[in-house]
Amino acid sequence: MATTTLPRPSRPSLNPPTGPLPSLPVPKSRKNSIGSTSGSTESSRRGSSASLLPSITGGRAVSSSALPQRPQQKTHSNSTSSVPTLNPNDPPSTLPPGKTLRKTISIGAFPQPPKGVGRTASHPPSPLSTSSTPTGASLDQRLSAGSKSVPSRDSSLRKKSPRISGRGFPLKSPLTSPSLLSGNGETRSVSSGALLNLPSPPQSRNSSAQGSYATSATTFDDVGEEETRGRSDNKRGADRHSLHKDGKGNVIVSVRVRPDAGSNDGKQELEWEVNAKRSSVTYKGREGGEYIYDNVFDTQDNNSRVYDAAAKRLVRRVMEGYHGTVFAYGMTGTGKTFSMQGTATSPGVIPLAITDIFSFIRETPHREFLLRVSYLEIYNEKIHDLLSSNTTSINGQPALQEEIKLREDSKRGVYATPLKEEIVQSPTQLLRVIARGDNARRVAGTQFNARSSRSHAVVQIVVESRERIPGGGTSLQDSKRSAIAPGGVRVSTLSLIDLAGSEKAAENKERRTEGSHINKSLLTLGTVIARLSSDKDKAAGSEKDKAGGANKDKHLPYRDSKLTRLLQPALSGNSLVSILCTIQIGSTGSIAAAHSHTGETLNTLKFASRAKNNIVSHAKKADEALGSGADAGSRALLDRYRMEIQELRKQLDEQNKAKETKEEEKDEEEEKARELEAEQRHGEQMLEMQLARTALKERIEHLNRLILSSKSLGVNTNRSFSSMSLQNRNSVLSNGDFAPVSARSSASHATLEVPALNRTSSGASGTSFPSPPAGASGAIGETGSEEDDSLGENGDGTASQAVQIRALQADLADKNRYIGTLEKRLLQARRSSHSRVSMSLSQRIVGGEDGGLEAIIKEKDAEIADLRARLDDKDRMVAALRSAARKRDVADLGIDTSGLHDSRRTSHHRSEGSNASSKFKSSPISPVALLSPTSQKSGKGVEEMTRILDEMISERVDGAHPAKGSQRSSLRMVSESR
Ligand SMILES: Nc1ncnc2c1ncn2[C@@H]1O[C@H](COP(=O)(O)OP(=O)(O)OP(=O)(O)O)[C@@H](O)[C@H]1O
Numbered sequence: 001m002a003t004t005t006l007p008r009p010s011r012p013s014l015n016p017p018t019g020p021l022p023s024l025p026v027p028k029s030r031k032n033s034i035g036s037t038s039g040s041t042e043s044s045r046r047g048s049s050a051s052l053l054p055s056i057t058g059g060r061a062v063s064s065s066a067l068p069q070r071p072q073q074k075t076h077s078n079s080t081s082s083v084p085t086l087n088p089n090d091p092p093s094t095l096p097p098g099k100t101l102r103k104t105i106s107i108g109a110f111p112q113p114p115k116g117v118g119r120t121a122s123h124p125p126s127p128l129s130t131s132s133t134p135t136g137a138s139l140d141q142r143l144s145a146g147s148k149s150v151p152s153r154d155s156s157l158r159k160k161s162p163r164i165s166g167r168g169f170p171l172k173s174p175l176t177s178p179s180l181l182s183g184n185g186e187t188r189s190v191s192s193g194a195l196l197n198l199p200s201p202p203q204s205r206n207s208s209a210q211g212s213y214a215t216s217a218t219t220f221d222d223v224g225e226e227e228t229r230g231r232s233d234n235k236r237g238a239d240r241h242s243l244h245k246d247g248k249g250n251v252i253v254s255v256r257v258r259p260d261a262g263s264n265d266g267k268q269e270l271e272w273e274v275n276a277k278r279s280s281v282t283y284k285g286r287e288g289g290e291y292i293y294d295n296v297f298d299t300q301d302n303n304s305r306v307y308d309a310a311a312k313r314l315v316r317r318v319m320e321g322y323h324g325t326v327f328a329y330g331m332t333g334t335g336k337t338f339s340m341q342g343t344a345t346s347p348g349v350i351p352l353a354i355t356d357i358f359s360f361i362r363e364t365p366h367r368e369f370l371l372r373v374s375y376l377e378i379y380n381e382k383i384h385d386l387l388s389s390n391t392t393s394i395n396g397q398p399a400l401q402e403e404i405k406l407r408e409d410s411k412r413g414v415y416a417t418p419l420k421e422e423i424v425q426s427p428t429q430l431l432r433v434i435a436r437g438d439n440a441r442r443v444a445g446t447q448f449n450a451r452s453s454r455s456h457a458v459v460q461i462v463v464e465s466r467e468r469i470p471g472g473g474t475s476l477q478d479s480k481r482s483a484i485a486p487g488g489v490r491v492s493t494l495s496l497i498d499l500a501g502s503e504k505a506a507e508n509k510e511r512r513t514e515g516s517h518i519n520k521s522l523l524t525l526g527t528v529i530a531r532l533s534s535d536k537d538k539a540a541g542s543e544k545d546k547a548g549g550a551n552k553d554k555h556l557p558y559r560d561s562k563l564t565r566l567l568q569p570a571l572s573g574n575s576l577v578s579i580l581c582t583i584q585i586g587s588t589g590s591i592a593a594a595h596s597h598t599g600e601t602l603n604t605l606k607f608a609s610r611a612k613n614n615i616v617s618h619a620k621k622a623d624e625a626l627g628s629g630a631d632a633g634s635r636a637l638l639d640r641y642r643m644e645i646q647e648l649r650k651q652l653d654e655q656n657k658a659k660e661t662k663e664e665e666k667d668e669e670e671e672k673a674r675e676l677e678a679e680q681r682h683g684e685q686m687l688e689m690q691l692a693r694t695a696l697k698e699r700i701e702h703l704n705r706l707i708l709s710s711k712s713l714g715v716n717t718n719r720s721f722s723s724m725s726l727q728n729r730n731s732v733l734s735n736g737d738f739a740p741v742s743a744r745s746s747a748s749h750a751t752l753e754v755p756a757l758n759r760t761s762s763g764a765s766g767t768s769f770p771s772p773p774a775g776a777s778g779a780i781g782e783t784g785s786e787e788d789d790s791l792g793e794n795g796d797g798t799a800s801q802a803v804q805i806r807a808l809q810a811d812l813a814d815k816n817r818y819i820g821t822l823e824k825r826l827l828q829a830r831r832s833s834h835s836r837v838s839m840s841l842s843q844r845i846v847g848g849e850d851g852g853l854e855a856i857i858k859e860k861d862a863e864i865a866d867l868r869a870r871l872d873d874k875d876r877m878v879a880a881l882r883s884a885a886r887k888r889d890v891a892d893l894g895i896d897t898s899g900l901h902d903s904r905r906t907s908h909h910r911s912e913g914s915n916a917s918s919k920f921k922s923s924p925i926s927p928v929a930l931l932s933p934t935s936q937k938s939g940k941g942v943e944e945m946t947r948i949l950d951e952m953i954s955e956r957v958d959g960a961h962p963a964k965g966s967q968r969s970s971l972r973m974v975s976e977s978r
Helices: 028-038 041-045 047-052 072-078 139-147 153-160 209-214 220-231 237-245 303-310 312-320 336-340 349-362 427-440 476-484 509-539 550-554 562-574 597-614 637-713 721-733 746-751 756-762 800-832 834-847 849-894 898-906 915-922 933-960 967-977
Strands: 251-258 272-275 280-283 289-292 295-297 324-330 367-379 382-385 405-409 413-417 422-424 456-467 489-498 576-584
Touching: 251 303, 251 597, 280 597, 289 597, 295 303, 303 312, 303 336, 303 349, 303 576, 312 324, 312 349, 312 456, 312 489, 312 576, 324 336, 324 349, 324 562, 324 597, 336 349, 336 489, 336 576, 349 427, 349 456, 349 489, 367 427, 367 509, 367 562, 405 562, 413 562, 422 427, 427 456, 509 562, 509 597, 576 597, 637 800, 800 849
Parallel strands: 251 295, 251 576, 324 489, 324 576
Antiparallel strands: 272 280, 280 289, 367 382, 367 422, 367 456, 405 413, 456 489
């Protein structure tokens, strides 16, 4: 395709059309739309001339806007002589009793998207009607719903006013005047549902407005061609062509005639002729003339038709990226508000435009849109925000508000600030916003209108749009991709303006003041438009003009009123323009005539002619603000929102990640801390347990050695030490494997130095003495080689006292070493659990737990004292043993050696083959002496010593019992005390 060509009638050879505007890109979706509808009978009917239409690139649809344009327009409008002058002799009129008061219902009364009425059932459905309206009703339904309530205009026209040119169907007027924006709403010439997106035959000026918007993708160049073609049959075609080359095709001027309720006598026909077909209004009175416009709506035309012909195409253009302005101009009470707002049953331009805007959005999936709306009024030359939240109406009059100022910059042109803009997402929402503004607008009853608008009201809908990714996917993934790679944002503005009506001086002072402001601003508007014509030749087609007419500012009094200042961008060529002028025609003697409407009507007609003739528009599609920076398209909220959303999403992701990481870290830290704490606690517990176990083990071992040793020696019996000793020795030696018995553990040997005296007497002592207390038995066989620890060379234990002393000393050394070992371990344990211990200690101190620190210290002191007492015991024991040894030495002087043999006999087998026996022989003191009758003294000493030892051993045994003392606390006490 790619190029779908639409039928175009052959036309005379004219210069190639040079449309004032560049070709408009059309979404591909349009192609489908077109295709679906262009395959209709109308399409085939026009197929013969399809080649004449510009080809469609990229599958774009073709517009039906390429309509022939009425040739008379320019000639008439340009001809000042043709404009009838006002008749100053017209008598001032007064409001007749029968005048219909304005009963316009604000669009607030229909919050839901309006349903058009008044269209005939034969209206072809809009191509947009294939999709539902926002309220769910298709446009077709909307249109057909209203068709019953409004009679066919043709029939009514014929009936009421046979002199008014009817628009019989299908009419193929050779004067059909195509326009960039115009497209007459007449659709009855087109079969229903068939050719909504196709151009009317060249001769038909009554091309469907719907058709025009259905094919709004048509480039302006196309229109230029059509205009040229349309003019070909008219002697004024050349003029029209040049006019459109000047950009006139972007300006539509329509005149709407309001029905005159008081005119039932047909007299109006005598003075006025309204020919909707020719789009002309003719005044036949004095200085009369014919006025021809793009559209003339007679009294039977309803709002829907007015919208279709005068505004629909412009609205579609705005959605495509052009700026567009629609305003209603006319005398008070002639139907401006009625046309712009409409009623619940007959919605006007504003609600119908809103419906179309959202229809367009729905049908343009390859672009995304953002709409924002503002609503202001110019009242007594001051601008007020009708959407401002502090707009509170008091007794029907809005409260005073902050004045809005007009500013201008290169990007935005002239704009009001500060002005509230509301972003809207549905037709209902948009209608409600506007209804809110309507309620805040100043209205008052006047002589001519019970609810007269006392201000100029401007609804501005800013349309931001941006191309979505190719393919226009609507999936979430596509949306995301689109958000990630934003294209340029195009910003266009649709201004819908309901001007206050010009009026004669009122009696009421307030109304007079309002009226003077209204009239002044309207006068300025008229002046600006009138002067546009003087500049048009210079400006037309020039870059200066395209730039917005900045140079014109020097000549044109835009700044004389806020209205003209606000309209400056539109009037100076940057916008597509549609002007709807409303008049009320009264015949001689009618109500309207009685109110001097004729003069005002003629003024309005002249204004409309000048506007059509003078306003030059070189509206261009707004550039897409490329780049994603905040500067690009400073007003493009769409971009900013996209960026903001992306930024927020990014932040949210980061925050989520940070939160997750933190939580993980926190969990990990907590876990680690818990583990560490548990580990520490466990380690400490294990260490303590180990320590305690070791201490207990050693202590038990040690004490066991003592006990066993004591038992083996028989010290707990009443028998004599020597006999016990011998007995023991016998048992020990009964296996004939005599070995010296160590009096102590091998470890003890090295740590305690044995006194020389004991050492020398150890082998010679004949005193029987118990075996070494600790570890003796366990050491037998292992440490038996230690010669110093021999029980006695003579085998009777006479050397046992010295051995005993050394054993005790060794035991003492053992204990000291043992304590040292415990100390080391405790210190080690303390280091690892220092903090914990100190903490628990401090807690104990603070909380007074377990009696507090004092109790602990006392406990430790007691343990220290206990240990000291034990040491003292040992010292005493050692001293007693030494003392006994000395006594024995003294007694040795009178020893009877006879007993020695007995003694020897008793231990005969032991002494034999023993090294110890040889030692014993050489000993200066025989151990037997201790047991002989001559050694009574020494025997007494031994008994005493034995007793002491018994006590000590039993004491230790008691102490070793777990129930009788806490090893752990004892150990701790020792370590802590040191
Ligand atoms: N075409 C029409 N068909 C039926 N009624 C109409 C038409 N035009 C206007 N009217 C009625 O005429 C009355 C005045 O209309 P409207 O208020 O729209 O005039 P206006 O031009 O806005 O006046 P003003 O400038 O004072 O605000 C209203 O009651 C309205 O319903």
